Amino acid sequence: MKEISFITSNKNKLLEVSQILCNSVPLINKDLDLPEYQGASVEEIATQKCITARNHVQGPVLIEDTALCFDGLNNLPGPYIKWFLGSLGLTGLNTLLHGFNNNKAHAVCTFAYSPDSNTDPVIFQGKTYGNIVQPRGDTAFGWDPIFQPDEGGGKT
Numbered sequence: 001m002k003e004i005s006f007i008t009s010n011k012n013k014l015l016e017v018s019q020i021l022c023n024s025v026p027l028i029n030k031d032l033d034l035p036e037y038q039g040a041s042v043e044e045i046a047t048q049k050c051i052t053a054r055n056h057v058q059g060p061v062l063i064e065d066t067a068l069c070f071d072g073l074n075n076l077p078g079p080y081i082k083w084f085l086g087s088l089g090l091t092g093l094n095t096l097l098h099g100f101n102n103n104k105a106h107a108v109c110t111f112a113y114s115p116d117s118n119t120d121p122v123i124f125q126g127k128t129y130g131n132i133v134q135p136r137g138d139t140a141f142g143w144d145p146i147f148q149p150d151e152g153g154g155k156t
């Protein structure tokens, strides 16, 4: 099987994806922070990110884009969660929902894979539903401390 270049600048994302794939797919990482389109759907953002990624490596390419959607904010911050998190922090993200009376949220992980530069990227997507809570637990990875998945046994 050909090696797949997984392009990400996020060490935690690389670790998580490597653990999930568990050596079933030969993955090599290229540490690049690719530009992300705005005003587009998560699928379009992932597709464009994958097309940009193809310019940096030979052969099959994989990228992932994460969105965190707050139901009370009509799915914002969505794909802009990285910038919201950077500006507001975990507590600020939680405070954003005050007054909306709706803490429901869902995380959307969108992978885009392209086998070569002549083939349109293929999209794979997974969603996890839960609630936005006061920050608690492990602070190692992104917005993990404020997202309590419905199927997480009450943990963030």
Ligand SMILES: O=P(O)(O)OP(=O)(O)OP(=O)(O)OC[C@H]1O[C@@H](n2cnc3c(O)ncnc32)[C@H](O)[C@@H]1O
Residues within 6 Å of the ligand: 007, 008, 009, 010, 013, 016, 032, 033, 034, 064, 065, 066, 067, 081, 082, 085, 141, 142, 143, 144
């Ligand atoms: O180079 P890329 O792969 O784009 O890395 P990135 O950190 O820019 O990646 P995203 O735009 O997809 O990430 C959006 C934000 O969500 C965070 N994030 C991604 N996956 C997460 C997860 O499983 N749990 C918690 N936070 C996560 C991540 O740290 C960012 O702040």
